[in-house]
Amino acid sequence: MNSTEQLTRPKPYQKKNSQGFLHHSRGILLYILPLALIPASILSFVYGDLLRITINISGCAAFLLAASLLRKGIAAENEYQDKKITQAPKWPLKTFAAFIVTITTAGIAFIGAGNSFLVSIAFGLGALAGMFFLYGFDPRREKMLTGAHGYSAEEISETIAEAQTQINGIEQANRQINNRGFNQRIRGICQQAREIVDMLEESPGDIRRARKFLNIYLGGALKVTEGYADMQRKHQSEQLTENFENILHTIESVFIEQKQKLLEDDVLDLDVQIEVLAAQLKHEGVI
Amino acid sequence: MSKTLRSIIGLLLLITTVSLATCQSLYKVTPFGNESSYED
Numbered sequence: 001m002n003s004t005e006q007l008t009r010p011k012p013y014q015k016k017n018s019q020g021f022l023h024h025s026r027g028i029l030l031y032i033l034p035l036a037l038i039p040a041s042i043l044s045f046v047y048g049d050l051l052r053i054t055i056n057i058s059g060c061a062a063f064l065l066a067a068s069l070l071r072k073g074i075a076a077e078n079e080y081q082d083k084k085i086t087q088a089p090k091w092p093l094k095t096f097a098a099f100i101v102t103i104t105t106a107g108i109a110f111i112g113a114g115n116s117f118l119v120s121i122a123f124g125l126g127a128l129a130g131m132f133f134l135y136g137f138d139p140r141r142e143k144m145l146t147g148a149h150g151y152s153a154e155e156i157s158e159t160i161a162e163a164q165t166q167i168n169g170i171e172q173a174n175r176q177i178n179n180r181g182f183n184q185r186i187r188g189i190c191q192q193a194r195e196i197v198d199m200l201e202e203s204p205g206d207i208r209r210a211r212k213f214l215n216i217y218l219g220g221a222l223k224v225t226e227g228y229a230d231m232q233r234k235h236q237s238e239q240l241t242e243n244f245e246n247i248l249h250t251i252e253s254v255f256i257e258q259k260q261k262l263l264e265d266d267v268l269d270l271d272v273q274i275e276v277l278a279a280q281l282k283h284e285g286v287i
Numbered sequence: 288m289s290k291t292l293r294s295i296i297g298l299l300l301l302i303t304t305v306s307l308a309t310c311q312s313l314y315k316v317t318p319f320g321n322e323s324s325y326e327d
Contacts, residue, residue, distance in 0.1 A: 029298075029301065029302075030305075033301070033302065033305040033306050033309065034305065034309050035309075036306065036309040036310045036312070036313045037309050037312065037313070039313055040309070040312050040313040040315075040316050043313070043316040043317060044316050047316060049316065052312070052315070052316055055312070056312060056316075059309070059312070063305075101301075101305065105304055105305050105308050108308045108309060108312050109304075109307075109308040109311070109312075112308070112309075112311070112312030112315060113308055113311030113312045113314075113315055114311075114315055115311070123304050123307070123308050124304075126300050126303065126304035127300070127301060127304040127305055129297070129300050130296075130297045130298070130299075130300030130301030130302075130303075130304060130305075131297070131301060132297070133293045133294065133296050133297025133300065134293075134294055134298050134300075134301055135297070
């Protein structure tokens with residue numbers, strides 16, 4: 001991948017997770033519990049017992065599948081819990097895993113271990129209860145904060161994710177710029193932008209203004225930074241540097257004011273500013 | 288029921304049922320578990 005491609009494709013934003021080992025190892029148990037089925041499968045081969053070969057191997061595979069689904073379900077649940085606004089995970093993976101464990105345990109108890117039908121059902125139900133008590137149910141409700149002004153959780157979380165991707169893009173382009181002064185100022189702009197996005201996540205009532213902010217300010221900042229990074233590699237020009245400096249100055253002040261206005265809940269003033277900046281960016285040929 | 292208690296009950300239930308079923312299945316394929324059919 002060359003540097004131009006890197007500039008045009010910002011990495012999606014990924015929140016850093018600082019949870020401990022115990023948290024990350026949730027769901028590992030299902031990989032360990034069916035280990036006895038491996039020697040059982042080998043011995044079934046040794047004695048040439050086709051029925052037990054089938055049940056032990058397929059049981060082992062089913063437990064591994066359930067473990068994998070469970071881990072994915074837990075990861076989706078963690079992501080859901082981390083976000084203030086989000087939709088429920090698309091598939092109830094933990095529930096799928098619980099049912100696979102139920103059927104497999106009952107099947108192994110009945111065919112593999114030779115228990116009676118009712119005892120095998122009891123094994124299955126015990127495993128099902130264990131799965132639900134230990135790992136719980138999948139979250140099914142979309143998380144919404146009050147005062148979202150008719151915007152759905154999906155629209156809000158998409159808007160926030162898009163903003164974070166744009167900020168990543170600006171940071172990525174900043175790494176291509178060989179000017180310490182600019183680098184520092186762009187880092188400051190990104191910091192302000194992240195704070196604004198955090199504020200929007202806290203208070204989605206501002207989402208209407210957020211959309212304007214993202215489309216004009218953040219989109220504009222991304223375009224100019226990428227454009228400058230690209231142009232300065234090809235040829236250095238004083239005029240270009242001066243124009244970029246002017247735009248950076250405008251963006252910096254506007255970002256600080258934007259944050260202040262969001263804090264003050266000053267809708268009208270903000271709308272006027274947005275129009276002014278949009279006009280300036282248009283004048284500079286950015287949008 | 289507190290979350291910890293629920294998790295402990297769940298852990299015990301899951302370990303008991305799954306490991307018991309799989310270990311019984313292993314035992315059944317050893318010569319001790321099914322002497323009549325495998326030893327002949």
